[in-house]
Amino acid sequence: MSMVSKRILKEVDRLRQDPVPGIVAEPIEDNIRYFSVRMNGPNDSPYADGCFTLELYLPDEYPMLPPKVRFLTKMYHPNIDKLGRICLDILKDKWSPALQIRTVLLSIQALLSAPNPDDPLANDVAEQWKTDEKKAIETAVKWTALYAERVVRNDVAKRE
């Protein structure tokens, strides 16, 4: 077990020293298992202009069990529901202990640029995505401007 928390320390250290481009993941205060994540939307996706916040929690059994990740920013995406829960195979049955925080966050970023309406979590969004993709993407851009931007502004306001 001490070996496992050592692995977490190592991952934190690596994330700090060699961060994934466009992603900042930091443990919250004194809890090494609970992370606050800020993720930039991938370029050439409806989410490109937004910076999204997520929370990530490593269960006691990590890395035998996957981390729990959730969007805190409201998202218009067929694989992300209104509670921010993410439908991603490696967070569920395709998890492997050889994966790590870095790979999980990269996969989530990739999910933003490649929505999969055939395996939906938010049914209405997926339906919209299938019937009228152009309009769905418009909505996603709108939501990004509405909610993701505001997250950034709020942070600036707090700092001031």
Next chain:
Amino acid sequence: MDSLFELDDPSDWPDTLPHMRELDQLLRCPVCKEYFATAMVTSNCGHTFCSLCVRRCLTQETKCPSCRAPLTESELNPNRLIDSAVHTFKSGRLQLLAELKTAAQASLSAAHGESRKSNSESGPKRRRIGTRSTGITGNSDPNLKDKMSTRNAETVSMVDLTTSDVEQMITSDMDMTNSDDDRDVRLAPPAGKRDSRRASNSDDSDFMPDETSQPTRTRPAAGSQASVPCPNCQELVRQARINWHLDRCLAGKSTKEPTPVSMRKQAGPALVLQQASMTAKCVLPRPTKLAYSLLSEHKLRRTLKDLGIPTKGDKQQMQARHVEWVNLYMANADASVPVSHRLLLRRLAAWEEALARPADSSKPALETEGDVAEHAAKYADSFASLVAQARAVRAKPAKVAPDPLTLPL
């Protein structure tokens, strides 16, 4: 924190040495990100993991952690070469890193004489682990041949050192602080170094109470391995046993040596260690996997008792403990130098302690109801002021709202 956990990582190598980074990465287990401890290779997909890591993974899911191909424990095979490679790499790593650092410093400082001076000052301090017993001091010139030969000498001494570490752990009953050395202890000695160990092994056997027919056995000399013909029956007998053999040969008794003695002489360090733990009366039976749902709590408790592991807690706790014990035991059996079962029991206790601790302290904030209540009590004042603010804001629009509405009119 840094003193507790020495975080070694492939990124310790400078950017200018990508191959060393890669090699460092390759010698690490994909699951725990540490150097392989008792490397096991999977027979169908060929991936390598620490024995304990892969066994823990397989209790969770019977798939290869790297490629998710179906995998069972019977498809794991020890990979001794990796163990030896890791051992050698680890012993050279710190020294090499320190020398890279001093070389970089030397190239930085302009005056040549000045740099040499600083090298000899900082050298021994930095390489305190790498050069534990080598003869070189402050040798900043990377002379490869010199380095190779000294590293060999160092490996030998480190192997001796780990042997004595193990003995200390076996003999000292209550000392829990040694558990950090576990990984070193489990390392395989490089195959070529076995011979140099033998001399120390015969010393080791003095360490243990002798249960054979030689109550006052003196320390055998190095030449005691040589065989000499018996003057009576011409049979080749080892020099150390010739007097005993001759006594029995002349008396017409069986000259067949008792098995424990002959086994000890032939066996490598593993057997010596097993015997050491036997004399400490701590050999525990090999556990088998159980179908827990078919066992009552009472029956499971009895099984744990028979296995010699703690029986406290409810069924769920006992089940988790048994699973971990099977993994620890089997991984230890895979190791080329297994540790004593007493040490294994300590690791089991440490595992259980670590498992119990996070439940109290490192759950995310406000996970339990008690936390919520505590949080509410702590911030009652700020909640109250926030509520007041919100009410004020809600009250205001009622007054202000009519104005913009009336303006357009």
